[in-house]
Amino acid sequence: MKGKNTATDETGTPTDFISFHAKGQPKDVGGRVQMGISSQLRDIDGAFSVIARYPEFANTPIVIGESDPEGCAACQGPNLAYRNGTMYSSYTAATFPRKLDLAAKYGVNLEGAVTWAFEFEDQPYLAGFRSLATNGVDKPVMNVFRMFSKMDGDRLLVTSDSAIPLPEILRSGVRKKADISAFASLAGKKLSVLVWHYHDDDLPGPDAAISLKIPGLPVASGQAKVTHYRVDETHGNSFTLWKALGSPQKPTPEQYADLTAAGNKLATLEPEKTTAIANSTATVNFNLPRQGVSLLVFDCE
Numbered sequence: 001m002k003g004k005n006t007a008t009d010e011t012g013t014p015t016d017f018i019s020f021h022a023k024g025q026p027k028d029v030g031g032r033v034q035m036g037i038s039s040q041l042r043d044i045d046g047a048f049s050v051i052a053r054y055p056e057f058a059n060t061p062i063v064i065g066e067s068d069p070e071g072c073a074a075c076q077g078p079n080l081a082y083r084n085g086t087m088y089s090s091y092t093a094a095t096f097p098r099k100l101d102l103a104a105k106y107g108v109n110l111e112g113a114v115t116w117a118f119e120f121e122d123q124p125y126l127a128g129f130r131s132l133a134t135n136g137v138d139k140p141v142m143n144v145f146r147m148f149s150k151m152d153g154d155r156l157l158v159t160s161d162s163a164i165p166l167p168e169i170l171r172s173g174v175r176k177k178a179d180i181s182a183f184a185s186l187a188g189k190k191l192s193v194l195v196w197h198y199h200d201d202d203l204p205g206p207d208a209a210i211s212l213k214i215p216g217l218p219v220a221s222g223q224a225k226v227t228h229y230r231v232d233e234t235h236g237n238s239f240t241l242w243k244a245l246g247s248p249q250k251p252t253p254e255q256y257a258d259l260t261a262a263g264n265k266l267a268t269l270e271p272e273k274t275t276a277i278a279n280s281t282a283t284v285n286f287n288l289p290r291q292g293v294s295l296l297v298f299d300c301e
Contacts, residue, residue, distance in 0.1 A: 017061040017111070020047045024069040024091075028078040033202040035069060035082060036089055038173035044102050045170055052106040061068055061111035064099070071266065073118050073130035082202060084126045084239045086144025086291035089231050093196035093293040094174075097183040100155065103120065115145075124249055126242060134238075136262040137256075143236035146266050147194055147229060147295040162208065174200045178290065180208045189218045191298040197288045205290040215281045218300055223274040224282055225299040229271040233294035238263030276289040 005013050022043035025036030051057050069082065069091055069289070082088050096113065103110035120129045132142040157188070163181035164174050176198040185192050197208045217224070233240050241262045245255055248273065275282050277300065288294055 003040060008109055015057070015060055017063050018051060018057065019063050019065040021066040021071075022064050022068075022113075023066070023071040026070050026079050026162065029201075031078070033079060033082045033087060034175075035087065035200040035202075036173065037069075037091060037095060037198075037200060038170055039101065039275070040067070040069065040095065041098055041166075044099055045105075048102055048106040048108050048110075051108050058107060059109050060223060061109055062103070063111055064113035066116040067095075067099070067113035067114050068130065068131075073116055074120075076128040080128060080130070081153060083128060083130050084134075084139060086140050086232060086237065086293075087202050089144045090196055090198045090291040092141050092144045093147075093183075093194060094179055094181075094198040097181075097194075098166060098169065116158075125247075125251075133263075137238045137242075137259045139238045139239060140231050140263075142263070143229075143231045143266055144293055147231070147293065150229075150266075150297060150300055151183075151185045151192040151194065153185045153190070153192075156184040156186055156191075158182045158184050166227075176235060177210065178205060178208065180210070180288070182212070186218070189300040191224075193296045193298075193301065195288060195294045195296070197290050197292050199290060202291075204230050207287040207289050209291075210284075210286050210288050210294075212284045212286075212296070213281065214283070214298070217277055217280045217282060217298075219277055220280050222277050222300075224277055225272055225301075226275050226284065227297045227299075228269040228286070229266045229295040229297070231267070231294075232289045235267040236263070236265075237268060266295075 002012060004011060022040050024040035026033050094173055099110060099113055117130055117132045120131055125134050132139060160181040164179040180197050183194045193212060195210060238259045241259060248255060251259060275284055
């Protein structure tokens with residue numbers, strides 16, 4: 001913007017947007033995957049810090065051109081075994097809101113981030129590539145993106161007594177206790193709350209007992225309809241079903257129909273219900289398994 005443009009002999013070159021890549025660093029630890037969420041977020045933190053040094057770019061849109069748990073979608077190996085199941089989906093849920101937190105930290109204009117995934121035609125089912133679907137069957141991570149698509153309006157402040165602070169995640173990831181937090185938005189009388197239960201280590205752990213208290217609702221009293229979507233081992237998860245079917249590489253038409261039904265639409269945890277609103281506040285309690293992601297949509301009409 002300040003140097004001489006050799007094509008025009010004018011000062012500066014128009015900059016429509018700024019882009020960079022950000023990648024995590026999963027590794028194999030004794031036969032299990034340990035994700036590297038801190039590596040990806042540090043990439044973003046470092047790039048934002050550079051952009052913020054130039055006030056003229058304060059409003060320039062930033063698009064993270066590749067924003068992924070690691071850098072090779074076509075590679076395979078034990079350290080990449082996270083891709084088929086809920087490790088990938090919970091990582092995605094925990095990562096994307098932190099990108100917005102980092103943008104706010106530096107006062108830069110993050111417009112979007114691209115997940116660099118491919119189709120890998122004519123490959124075996126769930127072959128281990130970084131993709132959102134396998135032979136037309138969506139993976140759990142795709143349903144987290146479907147959850148994001150249901151959120152609109154203004155972002156709301158969320159506090160969690162089980163969230164890992166952003167500085168700690170940047171420094172060392174999520175290696176001790178799990179990161180349990182939420183991301184919320186409000187559009188008119190529609191409130192959406194995404195809740196995740198994430199840990200870097202692909203190991204079993206206890207469910208999280210979630211008590212979601214929501215003050216400041218757009219109505220003072222009454223009831224709100226609540227739709228509870230879920231991605232976990234048994235909801236919105238074609239991979240679990242595929243393994244239960246015997247990991248078929250040539251599914252029967254009936255098996256394929258079941259796989260697409262399990263993967264290609266958001267699953268609900270339970271039938272739609274109502275919750276009471278008093279003093280513009282509602283409270284909802286539920287359990288969230290490790291690597292689980294919930295989206296609760298409140299209709300306060």
